[in-house]
Amino acid sequence: MAENVTIARPYADAAFELAKGADALGPWSEALAKLAAIVADPAMQECIGDPNLTDDQLHGLVVGVAGEVLNQDQQNFVRLLVENERLKVLPEIRDLFVRRKNDHEGVKEALITSAFPIDDAILATMKSDLEARFKARLNVKVSLDPELIGGVRIAVGDDVIDTSVRGKLANMAAALKN
Numbered sequence: 001m002a003e004n005v006t007i008a009r010p011y012a013d014a015a016f017e018l019a020k021g022a023d024a025l026g027p028w029s030e031a032l033a034k035l036a037a038i039v040a041d042p043a044m045q046e047c048i049g050d051p052n053l054t055d056d057q058l059h060g061l062v063v064g065v066a067g068e069v070l071n072q073d074q075q076n077f078v079r080l081l082v083e084n085e086r087l088k089v090l091p092e093i094r095d096l097f098v099r100r101k102n103d104h105e106g107v108k109e110a111l112i113t114s115a116f117p118i119d120d121a122i123l124a125t126m127k128s129d130l131e132a133r134f135k136a137r138l139n140v141k142v143s144l145d146p147e148l149i150g151g152v153r154i155a156v157g158d159d160v161i162d163t164s165v166r167g168k169l170a171n172m173a174a175a176l177k178n
Helices: 002-021 025-040 042-048 057-069 073-085 087-105 118-132 167-176
Strands: 109-112 137-144 152-155 159-162
Touching: 002 025, 002 073, 002 087, 025 042, 025 057, 025 087, 025 167, 042 057, 042 087, 057 073, 073 087, 087 109, 109 118, 118 137, 137 167
Parallel strands: 109 137
Antiparallel strands: 109 152, 152 159
16 A cells, blocks of 8 residues: 555546646546546556557546546546556545645545534534634534544544544543553
């Protein structure tokens, strides 16, 4: 995995610089997300590994599956990945691109894990409070984990706020051991 990230980094950096120069970070992010989903498909993985397919055929296949979503620069980017046998690292390229995009835009990713579904109004209040605390705009994703028992666990970058019952019980158990 770390090797894939190392391989993907220069491609993600190049895509980011190209997208930034064209003022098209959003469309590039969407295109890379679509391409990453395409190459993650098991049928496409077989095609990528098929030595009987030429670079032109593989490029045409990926671009064809993507549809009209890709502009000329993005199609050329796919061609570059095909020619350098780097299609398989598209998910890592997407992740690195999104990270650079978010850093550029001052946005951080926040994952709120809850034991129960969170009401939209409460989620909006939580997002507002977290944005004030972290002094950044947040892309909030919510996941459910009944093992938390109650409360929430919030991760923003390396910072974690754990107010879950499971987290509190773990802290109590650790304190009792000392």
